Amino acid sequence: MTTNKNSFAYKVWDFFCSLKLSIFLLIGLALTSIIGTVVMQGPSREYLATLSETKIRIYSALGFFDMYHSWWFILLLYLLTLNLICCSIKRLPRVWKTVFEPVLVLDERFEKSLSTVKELKISGSKAQLKDKMAEFLKSEFANPVITEKDGEYHLFAEKARLSRLGVYVVHFSIIIVFIGALVGSFFGYKGYVNIPEGGSIGEVQTRSGKIVNLGYSVRCEKFSVSFYDTGAPKEFKSILTVLENGKPVPGYVNVPTIVNEPLTYKGITFYQSSYGQSDEGVVYHISVRDRKGGAPLKLTARQGERLTLPGGAFLSIMEATADVRPFMKDFDGPGAQVEFTPAGGKPQPFVILSEKYEAFNAQHGGDLIITMDGLDQKFYTGLQVAKDPGVWVVWFGCFLMVVGIIMAFFMSHKRIWARVSDGAVTLAGSASKNPTGFELAFDELVQKLK
Template identity: 35%
Template sequence: MKKNQTIPEKIWQFFCSARLAVCTLVLLALTSIIGTVILQNGTRDEYIKFYGHGWYNLIRAFDFDDMYHAWWFLSLIAVLCINIVVCSIERLSITWKIIFPKKITFNPDRFRKLKNFEILSVEKTLSQLTLESEKLLSKTIGPVIKEDTGKTILLYAEKGRWTRLGVYVVHASLLLLLLGALIGSLFGFKANLNLDEGKTSDTAVLIETKKPVKLGFSIRCNDFNVKFYDTGVPEEFRSNLTIIEDGKETLTKDILVNHPLRYKGINIFQSSYGSAQPDGVSLEIIDQQDKTTEIRKIKIGEEFQLPDGETLFKLEGFLPHFDFSGNDLGQAFIGRISEKDGKHFQIGLPLKFPTFDKMRKGSFAFVIKGADQKQYTGLHITKDPGIWYVYTGFMLMIIGCWITFFMAHESYFIEIEPTGELSSTLSISGTANRNSHGLKFKIKKMFHTIKG
């Protein structure tokens, strides 16, 4: 390391350190374990229940409850990206000179000292053996450099210089994977949307923060169907959805589990289903004095006059859980009766107990004859603008690993020396930057090919 380095040089040396890469990777691994152990994106009550007030404050302080989006976790990924880029640039100049030299040269003495050096005596003339060896190298390895020392003929060939770039392909793949993760974390989202049949919405609810997020278009659920096995377990549930953008229907498609709808980078998955809130009900109105009845259909928010001509009934709303004396009676409509003397009161009409209102002993009783019960489709909506960076990174990772581990820069050296008019001695050896055992096998094979 140079003395009296400038601040930019010190920063450069810091980021091109292999120790920094190892430390960053260890920290990412350890913090990922924390993110796996600690509940992510839970509610305050859940954290206090599981960990207590003290640990909850610590978890919130360090964003352990949403660790993979925490500023310090994203900073670790950014540091690793910078480290990979700086290390690659630092070593690329040397590698580049090896791959693209101004002139290819070789040192015969270096090859003569190698352990895989093989010597063969052949009953062939110098010119004949040189021609055969040159053809063999040219065919199996590549262009041949030939030198005549006056006493011997030297042949040199090599292949795979470019394979030294394999490690840089791996580095590029890591950068794309990390970049894709950063982009997805910063600009993507995961959200849910429960959409009733016939309804339209352009807003989903983020899973992590429970905040609304605009989709940039609207989704309409045209229809929902569910099939069941004989055991009652759902076999298939399907939603027919229409995408509406700028007031125009642009796409209609059926979605099933694992068969999502994809539109402008947003994926819409079939996730769940359930009973939607009904918007109307058919009521049988019973006059408790003369027992006359009347059937009336009414929607939430509507009001009508009862048969006595004086009392009004309004269907005010719907509750998923109706409490009666501490008992949950399930889904129920809520109505309001307004009498002529100004008195008014609410009544509950549970779906599970259609005749429940008869117990009230009022002037009129209301019996549920049927409700406009619809279902909702549960949609899981995701957006990950970094996904193509991740896919490209995985492809480059496979290519880079193949180049790095299964290909090599190989150099072959042949020296031919005449020992008589019709005989010669052939020496052969080679080097490779990896897989020396494979190179030794190739040299022996070449040796036997020349020997015939």
């Protein structure tokens, strides 16, 4: 640029060409990505229930629940893209000239700028030595370009010249990845759906609240979950079927869907995200018996239903689980949170367990001992639904990045010059990387030439 270095425009240009800005933006993106990993994106109700109201307000205000679509994260991407473009524009012309307008003549001034130079005395005329050097470089290094100047012949040969552009390929690939991410952000969507076993959905509500019609339906045939001995979920799996016009689509019937193995159909991907107990069709089984003895009374109930017990008491089951281990460390089996109302008394909330914990159950219930026998429960599967039309752009950017990294770090631009005069040859060379290794290879060429 020819702009005055003290001008505001030049200072702005220099700021966006700064390596310090690149490092700052990369660190900023890394730190914010950590936040996006720690804080659940598009959180479920279960996750929100674990946070305080203050945290929810702060996270919502800062956009942590949808961080990768927040204005400040996208601003960081724009700034890094602009920084890469400016850095490339500033440095590319010099590199471009080195690659596509190489120095063909090894004059004395240029020779002094090179650290690897050898002068050899070889018998023969200029024409003979020129042909000999051309054949030698072609067989041992690369096909040379021959130039005649001031009565001398100059030969120039090079290898992997495009490797100097590797860093710019990487810069371009990063920009391509950002463009793909923005395409997915603006033209794609993400949403969450809960499908009870046996149920199906044909619409998805995105994070912004927009309802998207899929154009087909997805049915949850069955859901299963297995646990570790600690009670923590080991694996949860949905069996899904895709329906077009109410009929199963061949190849998409009873497809197992687990974490990291999603179902994709017509560009829309369904990821296994969460699960829970469905309130639809659940039936609870309990037993009630008198403390003084007698046969237990078997009862069934639905959630929130008020049961009449012997002696005029009432019982309502508020919530239940098939295994209490995740909630009560030293217990297992079915359990329920109930509300017991003795005749003429006030409601008493407490927990009931299976009959193996009779002593625990005997702590409540007045004249009655109430046990939890089990439940006929259906689960719902929680699926993240995503459409990302920019994903192939991102993959193309990743491919370019690999190519650029190989060019930038594993390839070296090697150049050899030879100046031929009567009875003498001056050989010089340079490499963009690994100068020590190049000097060894250069010395081998000189030895072969002697």
